[in-house]
Amino acid sequence: MSALIEAQGLTILRPGSHDTVLQDVDFRIDPQEIVTVVGPNGSGKSSLIRALLGHMPLAAGRVTRRAGLRIGYVPQRVQVDTTIPMTVRRFLSLPRRVPDEVAARVLTRTGVEGVEARQLTQLSGGQFQRVLLARALLHDPHLLVLDEPTQGLDQPGIVAFYQLIAEVRRQSGAAVLMVSHDLLVVMRASDRVICLNGHICCEGTPRHVSSAPEYRALFGAGSEGTLALYQHHHDHDHDAACLHPHDHAGAS
Ligand SMILES: Nc1ncnc2c1ncn2[C@@H]1O[C@H](COP(=O)(O)OP(=O)(O)OP(=O)(O)O)[C@@H](O)[C@H]1O
Numbered sequence: 455m456s457a458l459i460e461a462q463g464l465t466i467l468r469p470g471s472h473d474t475v476l477q478d479v480d481f482r483i484d485p486q487e488i489v490t491v492v493g494p495n496g497s498g499k500s501s502l503i504r505a506l507l508g509h510m511p512l513a514a515g516r517v518t519r520r521a522g523l524r525i526g527y528v529p530q531r532v533q534v535d536t537t538i539p540m541t542v543r544r545f546l547s548l549p550r551r552v553p554d555e556v557a558a559r560v561l562t563r564t565g566v567e568g569v570e571a572r573q574l575t576q577l578s579g580g581q582f583q584r585v586l587l588a589r590a591l592l593h594d595p596h597l598l599v600l601d602e603p604t605q606g607l608d609q610p611g612i613v614a615f616y617q618l619i620a621e622v623r624r625q626s627g628a629a630v631l632m633v634s635h636d637l638l639v640v641m642r643a644s645d646r647v648i649c650l651n652g653h654i655c656c657e658g659t660p661r662h663v664s665s666a667p668e669y670r671a672l673f674g675a676g677s678e679g680t681l682a683l684y685q686h687h688h689d690h691d692h693d694a695a696c697l698h699p700h701d702h703a704g705a706s
Contacts, residue, residue: 457482458597458629459506463515466501475501477653488630490640493650499633500530503601526590530601534574542585543570552592564588579606600632612636616643
């Protein structure tokens with residue numbers, strides 16, 4: 455099966471310096487996979503995403519995106535200018551106009567039916583995230599990329615949001631690439647987890663990663679038992695390999 459995105463030997467430098475943010479990272483995501491990138495603050499997760507999307511220059515390595523690949527992207531930060539009025543309906547038509555019925559359908563699909571006339575600034579955090587997801591789904595993506603999509607949501611909001619992502623994947627067959635700090639919930643929702651800290655510390659199934667010494671060194675020894683509670687059962691196998699034994703002195 456051909457990958458949606460494949461990267462080899464990615465090395466990224468901090469903008470304006472020679473410090474390494476990511477070193478020699480290999481990556482691939484296949485159709486319909488849910489892949490989650492976890493790692494401490496500053497470990498290069500957003501940089502990896504931006505490099506995969508072609509938004510960031512590479513110091514070395516290469517990224518191949520499948521020809522014609524449609525990507526729906528929910529970035530980590532969305533600046534809403536509170537001085538400029540902007541309804542949800544208008545936001546969904548930027549930069550490309552979409553018909554009313556398409557907008558209504560996608561908002562229903564993401565659980566925020568009927569908010570078209572609301573100002574973006576009047577939405578709750580959870581509603582705003584769902585509107586962003588709706589916008590990312592508008593053009594029927596093969597791959598949905600979400601960079602910390604549940605920031606600012608409470609625990610029930612986080613769980614509900616990931617359930618929605620799983621539902622979207624089931625309905626549309628889109629692959630999902632996420633960055634997340636919500637380790638407990640993400641573990642349940644992912645086919646494959648990549649643990650990053652300037653390089654790939656370990657990767658594989660959630661079960662594999664949660665018990666890997668490299669993961670536990672980063673996230674604490676107590677994490678394994680808790681994570682096990684949240685894992686889902688796979689009826690299929692994935693490659694699971696803990697790569698490159700090393701220490702965890704930091705990302706750069
Ligand atoms: N535009 C930029 N200019 C300078 N340094 C940057 C820039 N973007 C990222 N960096 C640096 O690159 C490193 C990796 O940042 P990145 O945002 O990829 O990490 P992250 O794992 O997504 O972090 P977080 O979990 O805090 O979102 C950090 O040290 C950060 O300060």
